[in-house]
Amino acid sequence: MDAHPDPAGDAGSVARQAYRYIRERVISGAYAPGSRLTEEQLARELGVSRTPVREAVRQLAADGALVLKPNYGIFVGAWSRDEVAQLFDLRVMLESEITALAAANIGAAEIAQLTGLQDELEARGCDLSPDNIERIAAHNREFHRVVAAASAKPRFVAMLANAIEMPIVQQTFRRYSAAQMARSFAHHRELIDAFRARDPAWARHVISCHIHAAKHARLDSDAAPAGAAQ
Amino acid sequence: MDAHPDPAGDAGSVARQAYRYIRERVISGAYAPGSRLTEEQLARELGVSRTPVREAVRQLAADGALVLKPNYGIFVGAWSRDEVAQLFDLRVMLESEITALAAANIGAAEIAQLTGLQDELEARGCDLSPDNIERIAAHNREFHRVVAAASAKPRFVAMLANAIEMPIVQQTFRRYSAAQMARSFAHHRELIDAFRARDPAWARHVISCHIHAAKHARLDSDAAPAGAAQ
DNA sequence: GTATCGGGCATTGTATACACGGCGCCGCGC
DNA sequence: GCGCGGCGCCGTGTATACAATGCCCGATAC
Numbered sequence: 301m302d303a304h305p306d307p308a309g310d311a312g313s314v315a316r317q318a319y320r321y322i323r324e325r326v327i328s329g330a331y332a333p334g335s336r337l338t339e340e341q342l343a344r345e346l347g348v349s350r351t352p353v354r355e356a357v358r359q360l361a362a363d364g365a366l367v368l369k370p371n372y373g374i375f376v377g378a379w380s381r382d383e384v385a386q387l388f389d390l391r392v393m394l395e396s397e398i399t400a401l402a403a404a405n406i407g408a409a410e411i412a413q414l415t416g417l418q419d420e421l422e423a424r425g426c427d428l429s430p431d432n433i434e435r436i437a438a439h440n441r442e443f444h445r446v447v448a449a450a451s452a453k454p455r456f457v458a459m460l461a462n463a464i465e466m467p468i469v470q471q472t473f474r475r476y477s478a479a480q481m482a483r484s485f486a487h488h489r490e491l492i493d494a495f496r497a498r499d500p501a502w503a504r505h506v507i508s509c510h511i512h513a514a515k516h517a518r519l520d521s522d523a524a525p526a527g528a529a530q
Numbered sequence: 531m532d533a534h535p536d537p538a539g540d541a542g543s544v545a546r547q548a549y550r551y552i553r554e555r556v557i558s559g560a561y562a563p564g565s566r567l568t569e570e571q572l573a574r575e576l577g578v579s580r581t582p583v584r585e586a587v588r589q590l591a592a593d594g595a596l597v598l599k600p601n602y603g604i605f606v607g608a609w610s611r612d613e614v615a616q617l618f619d620l621r622v623m624l625e626s627e628i629t630a631l632a633a634a635n636i637g638a639a640e641i642a643q644l645t646g647l648q649d650e651l652e653a654r655g656c657d658l659s660p661d662n663i664e665r666i667a668a669h670n671r672e673f674h675r676v677v678a679a680a681s682a683k684p685r686f687v688a689m690l691a692n693a694i695e696m697p698i699v700q701q702t703f704r705r706y707s708a709a710q711m712a713r714s715f716a717h718h719r720e721l722i723d724a725f726r727a728r729d730p731a732w733a734r735h736v737i738s739c740h741i742h743a744a745k746h747a748r749l750d751s752d753a754a755p756a757g758a759a760q
Numbered sequence: 761g762t763a764t765c766g767g768g769c770a771t772t773g774t775a776t777a778c779a780c781g782g783c784g785c786c787g788c789g790c
Numbered sequence: 791g792c793g794c795g796g797c798g799c800c801g802t803g804t805a806t807a808c809a810a811t812g813c814c815c816g817a818t819a820c
Contacts, residue, residue: 313600313773338801349775354802355588362592364689370543371781371802386683390690397623453616456694459594460620463693464686544804568771579805584772601772601811 315352318342319359326365326376327470333378337366364466379467381522387467388515395444395511396504398457399491402450403503406495410450414495417443418488433476443488450495468518480517484510545582548572549589556595556606557700563608567596594696609697611752617697618745625674625741626734628687629721632680633733636725640680644725647673648718663706673718680725698748710747714740 312320322342325331343353357374360366367375379387421439424432448457476484487510494503552572555561573583587604590596597605609617651669654662678687706714717740724733 315773340801350802351774351776354585355773358585358588359592362589368802372783373801383685387686390683390686393624393627453620455613456617456620459693460690463689570771580772581804581806585803598772599812602813603771 313352314346314348315355318346318348318352318356321346322356322360323363323365326360327466329470331376333376333470335376337374337376339374363462364464377466377470379470381519384467384522385515385519387464388511388518390464391468392508392511392515394457394460395507398448398451398453399507400500400504401452402447403495403498403500405452406450406498410446411492411495414443414446414488414492417446418485418492421488422485436481440484447491476517480513483513487513543582544576544578545585548576548578548582548586551576552586552590553593553595556590557696559700561606563606563700565606567604567606569604593692594694595700607696607700609700611749614697614748614752615745617694618741618748620694621698622738622741622745624687624690625737628678628681628683629737630730630734631682632677633725633728633730635682636680636728640676641722641725644673644676644718644722647676648715648722651718652715670714677721706747710743713743717743 322331331337337357339350339353339357342357343350346353357366357368361368361374365377367377369375417439421436421443424436424439445458448454448461451457487506491503491506491510494506552561561567567587569580569583569587572587573580576583587596587598591598591604595607597607599605647669651666651673654666654669674691675688678684678691681687717736721733721736721740724736
């Protein structure tokens with residue numbers, strides 16, 4: 301894996317690469333929730349020494365992706381169904397306020413940007429294959445990021461979002477049905493309309509619906525995961 | 531206080547000590563905002579090697595207390611007046627919701643606990659000497675932590691609070707006048723009464739006032755002292 | 761005088777070696 | 791057979807050595 305260390309596109313330090321690698325494995329479920337890891341094993345997997353691995357692991361522990369037991373071990377984070385539900389409730393609070401702010405402050409350029417993003421999103425939306433889902437998720441994050449930027453407090457909103465992102469992103473969005481995806485897109489469209497109307501209250505309620513729907517999609521997909529391949 | 535989501539490492543660990551030491555120096559202003567630090571200097575100050583210092587520094591960067599420039603240096607976090615104001619606005623959002631939840635869920639035991647804390651707080655309140663201020667601040671944090679615990683989502687609320695704590699705690703609360711302190715205490719008392727009445731709306735508005743007052747106290751205290759250079 | 765290029769140096773980034781501490785296992789005693 | 795204490799192994803915690811990187815600043819050309 302490090303045998304081909306892209307000479308030109310050194311996409312960051314080794315520690316950063318390790319961070320992304322481990323994070324990806326945690327999110328995708330390759331490391332089972334609650335399971336134990338060791339620094340040395342990760343170092344071997346990545347073909348690097350323990351030092352950058354330690355750095356990545358500490359960072360992921362701060363994100364909540366891993367839990368460290370001092371002088372003992374590293375464990376993959378695990379959240380109960382109830383905790384995930386709590387987290388979505390918190391997200392409703394946060395994003396409602398942020399989106400209302402955005403509706404009051406947003407400019408025409410940003411609305412156009414959101415429209416463009418949503419066009420691309422829907423162009424891809426028909427294909428639900430795993431790797432395309434990944435691209436859709438990325439676009440979706442970008443959409444929400446632009447909304448956060450329009451709230452006039454982008455830096456701190458990002459910090460908050462980061463603090464609670466991990467338990468939510470783990471496995472989310474990968475199991476959306478076509479109907480759920482369609483509803484999600486409809487919410488985005490309605491949100492853009494609310495922005496065009498500069499109507500904070502409308503925007504607030506749209507985003508509330510959006511996240512509530514996501515919450516239940518997630519909880520349902522946790523409950524009935526049998527069929528899908530990992 | 532075990533519930534405190536402090537970064538990994540047991541209390542005696544060198545890395546943990548380094549974390550607390552540097553954090554304290556940043557908060558107290560011993561390291562001026564925006565100034566540059568080096569790992570080696572910090573290691574010498576603490577009498578340890580760079581390794582645990584690096585760990586502490588990374589943690590503090592995640593907290594927002596420090597800013598790292600890759601391959602170059604470590605800088606103490608600095609926030610503009612406007613950013614601090616934004617942060618307090620965000621806190622109003624968050625704590626309003628959390629406090630309203632707490633008002634709906636809180637039990638008699640927790641109300642008694644808050645009352646006890648507030649009694650202690652006011653017993654100390656007359657003395658505004660710097661080291662006593664520190665104790666008052668600790669009690670104040672504990673008060674708000676108990677409220678968060680009553681919101682039925684303590685773990686994630688703590689994560690959120692942690693994410694935005696640093697720019698606020700830096701220098702805050704140290705310059706409260708006697709009148710401001712008295713008002714703060716009055717808010718706490720009123721909040722307890724709102725909890726007794728199980729009135730979420732009342733509690734929400736009390737905490738809003740509380741944080742708005744804190745915001746302006748902080749902004750004024752930033753403006754007043756000799757540091758007019760910035 | 762000013763802009764640009766290149767070498768030196770300070771500082772971070774990574775690897776390796778060693779120390780410390782906890783957990784589990786085995787043997788002993790009861 | 792069961793509980794308890796010492797011992798060894800495994801894994802993290804810390805120190806040190808070396809490599810790589812980016813800024814600072816002087817030299818040089820225009």
